[in-house]
Amino acid sequence: MKALILKKHFRLIIDKELIVLKDSSVTLSELKGRVKKFVGDRNWEQYHSPKNLAMSISIEAAELMEEFQWIDIHESRNIKDTGDFDNIKEEIADIMIYCLSFSNSLDIDVADAIIKKIEKNEKRFPKP
Amino acid sequence: MKALILKKHFRLIIDKELIVLKDSSVTLSELKGRVKKFVGDRNWEQYHSPKNLAMSISIEAAELMEEFQWIDIHESRNIKDTGDFDNIKEEIADIMIYCLSFSNSLDIDVADAIIKKIEKNEKRFPKP
């Protein structure tokens, strides 16, 4: 039976339906490829310079912040119930899409960069 | 021969060495897990509220922008040769690490959110 061989972190059985988390099955290469194709199909590489994309990441980051502008820290943890959670998911997606396009524009292996930075942080902030 | 069966986008043969791009082999779940463990090991969940993390994404986005603050768009495309490329990779990693921690804090399947947003954008901006 196919489900038997699935790694347990990767898939969840909910209401007898097999739900596959995209986070568990999609690589950053695939996402970068999707973004690259979207940009290329529209001939937008001319706009997607590293400078403009760095601005774009920052603009989208501000739009995410806007959801949390006037609430306190405690309330922010409950935003799923009280806020516009669909919009929040779109805003975090927008930031990451521009991060992926930025990585495309400079040919950065971003998973590698993330892992190296976590390892550096682990050394900088040793476990208590 | 093992190399023969590798998908061509995913691996590169450079100087007879097999280089595996992390972007092709690492999922967002694995990266989110690494970030979650880093935060948990230091008992930092108390600081990593969605509000604080949204601020943190924006702060790191500004640090990336700083690398492009005074140069023009053309120069930004050549930043690998002229700028501090190691620092740029660290800055994009910092942004994405906070994006992953934000996704952890609100249990967001971020790959799913990214794909859905790209599909929405594809409809909003039809191919020319």
Next chain:
Amino acid sequence: MKALILKKHFRLIIDKELIVLKDSSVTLSELKGRVKKFVGDRNWEQYHSPKNLAMSISIEAAELMEEFQWIDIHESRNIKDTGDFDNIKEEIADIMIYCLSFSNSLDIDVADAIIKKIEKNEKRFPKP
């Protein structure tokens, strides 16, 4: 004649009309007072904490950036003719309004802070 005694930088005679620049006649205290009254009249001091206001400055700064996101540096100098200049004036005003509210919240003499910072910069970057 009254116009004779006006300091020349402060007032301009345009088409025989006397135009008084607000920048020449209004102090930061007056602007801070206007902002304080606006916030107080709505009982918004509870939201206008330094943390929230720092976020707000950053959010408005991103909205200003949005006007320049995809254009090049040369085009940005001509934005008065090509862009939405009324909106740009509103965005820079929004940033400064939050800066003034931030200064109110922590009782900062912001003109003094600005002058001191310029003097520090003058020492740090000597004239060529």
Next chain:
Amino acid sequence: MKALILKKHFRLIIDKELIVLKDSSVTLSELKGRVKKFVGDRNWEQYHSPKNLAMSISIEAAELMEEFQWIDIHESRNIKDTGDFDNIKEEIADIMIYCLSFSNSLDIDVADAIIKKIEKNEKRFPKP
């Protein structure tokens, strides 16, 4: 006696010394003039394009946020006692210096823009 005729908000008598708040005596024109001279003396107008200055405002706004990144809203109100208040004053000054340079670059009467925006906000959010 001269001190008697001073407006009370504008001047404070501290230890028998007459302290004049800069906010009460300095106009935005004077501050803009100081910034313009600083930039011109260093031949930096070439860098101070509206696009680069919009980025710069955002970068400095993020540096101010950094002071409030991990603290809660209540703590942020007490930052004068617990934080690096001198640095906070420098960061708010940096933001405003770039706002003034931005206004110089596009010839904006920023006090006028602020007053008009407050009046617009007063209509949009009527007093309760």
